[in-house]
Amino acid sequence: MSAGTQPGEFMSRRVVESGAGSARVAVNLSSPAALVLLVVSWAVTRAVLFAQTFSGQVPTDVLAYARWAGDAAVGTAPAADTAFVYPPGAVALFVAIDTIPADAYFRTFTLVAALADLLILVLLWWVVRGATNKQQLAPWVWVGMGFAAGPLMYERYDIFAAMFAVLAVLSLRKPVITGVWAGVGLIVKLWPEIALLGVARRHLARALAVNLGVIVGLWAVLELVWGNSLNFIANVLNKGMSVEAVAAYPFLLMRSAGTEHGVTGQYGSWEVIGPGVESAATATTVVGVVLLLGIFILRVLGRLEAAVPGDVVLFGVLIFVATHKINSLQYGVWIAAIAAAALTFPSSRAMGPAVLLTLMLLVADQVIWDNFVPFISGNPLFLGYQGLRLLLLLAATVWIGWTVLSSAFRPSDGRNSAPSVPSDF
Numbered sequence: 001m002s003a004g005t006q007p008g009e010f011m012s013r014r015v016v017e018s019g020a021g022s023a024r025v026a027v028n029l030s031s032p033a034a035l036v037l038l039v040v041s042w043a044v045t046r047a048v049l050f051a052q053t054f055s056g057q058v059p060t061d062v063l064a065y066a067r068w069a070g071d072a073a074v075g076t077a078p079a080a081d082t083a084f085v086y087p088p089g090a091v092a093l094f095v096a097i098d099t100i101p102a103d104a105y106f107r108t109f110t111l112v113a114a115l116a117d118l119l120i121l122v123l124l125w126w127v128v129r130g131a132t133n134k135q136q137l138a139p140w141v142w143v144g145m146g147f148a149a150g151p152l153m154y155e156r157y158d159i160f161a162a163m164f165a166v167l168a169v170l171s172l173r174k175p176v177i178t179g180v181w182a183g184v185g186l187i188v189k190l191w192p193e194i195a196l197l198g199v200a201r202r203h204l205a206r207a208l209a210v211n212l213g214v215i216v217g218l219w220a221v222l223e224l225v226w227g228n229s230l231n232f233i234a235n236v237l238n239k240g241m242s243v244e245a246v247a248a249y250p251f252l253l254m255r256s257a258g259t260e261h262g263v264t265g266q267y268g269s270w271e272v273i274g275p276g277v278e279s280a281a282t283a284t285t286v287v288g289v290v291l292l293l294g295i296f297i298l299r300v301l302g303r304l305e306a307a308v309p310g311d312v313v314l315f316g317v318l319i320f321v322a323t324h325k326i327n328s329l330q331y332g333v334w335i336a337a338i339a340a341a342a343l344t345f346p347s348s349r350a351m352g353p354a355v356l357l358t359l360m361l362l363v364a365d366q367v368i369w370d371n372f373v374p375f376i377s378g379n380p381l382f383l384g385y386q387g388l389r390l391l392l393l394l395a396a397t398v399w400i401g402w403t404v405l406s407s408a409f410r411p412s413d414g415r416n417s418a419p420s421v422p423s424d425f
Helices: 032-053 060-073 088-098 105-128 134-149 158-170 175-189 191-198 201-226 232-238 246-256 277-300 309-323 329-342 351-376 380-405
Strands: 013-018 023-028 262-266 269-273
Touching: 032 105, 032 134, 060 088, 060 105, 088 105, 088 175, 088 201, 105 134, 105 158, 105 329, 134 329, 134 351, 158 175, 158 191, 158 309, 158 329, 175 191, 175 201, 191 201, 191 277, 191 309, 201 277, 246 262, 246 269, 246 277, 246 309, 246 380, 277 309, 309 329, 309 380, 329 351, 351 380
Parallel strands: none
Antiparallel strands: 013 023, 262 269
């Protein structure tokens, strides 16, 4: 599948059924031939990503993961490195990968990441395998959007957090299970906790209680094993605003116009520096927190019962990314995974936003990532591409937000139920 191909082009066949005075188009993707095509498409697109991943030097982030795993093995807290900005579950993941026999950490890491990628595909297919409508496009969306996210899928550990988030979203019919997976995801990389926004009000208290128990329990165990599990917070607070962030873009434009703003590498990322940058980073973070809190309040008040649960979670994730002061390009892996998971819900209206987000990922991967040095150097062409990337992100956020919030003041009609999921989720 080419990067610009939409998942719908891979439909094995369309079945048009006539009803009393109406007709509906159903998509049949459940045949053995369609399943083979899905697997082959995943394998081909991922082979391309593998080729890109191994075409250069070992990524600096993976070198850092290996170093932190080694530090943890001898009892040194990785948080002593100012680039370490992860909760303790990340350390467990890095160490676990380091225990698998292999010639090199990078090779093992990449293979395990590919398995996580494949597991997401299998989960999405399993949930929609019996459907006869657009739900069956969900695994195809993961094939396409995952490919658009680029080789960063195998060069960063975001795929593992995305896997737990997908498990949490696909389990929303069983909120206790969602609470478990979201808790594990928080231990790994915080943001999967957003999946709890999809839990219906009547189940929210129970899901939150289980979620809190999982977080406290796992965190305590990891604190006993490695210690200093909260030290990463200081590193997070010390980080400035990355060049990829939405709020950084005006400063990049001002820099190109000759102001005293600059770009520097520090704390493990490239950040914008200069007058007003710190205030802007704080302001956007506050906006993000307020918006997410507002969604949570609507959920507690029961105003989101008519909204599609997966769409609510996608909206929350997009808010988090759009207001994050870092917004690294690998966050596209989160977006791709949650967009695909949202589309497993029968009444999801996330397909339009998913198209915009796929275009955003193509811009981020094919243009900005491949030309990152010219971009941070202020090249006008690549600043333009960054502007397009951010515009697509914001447009998709507003689009899915409108569909979610327009449901907030309508009574639930019972149609927005979660898809059938296996009992072991």
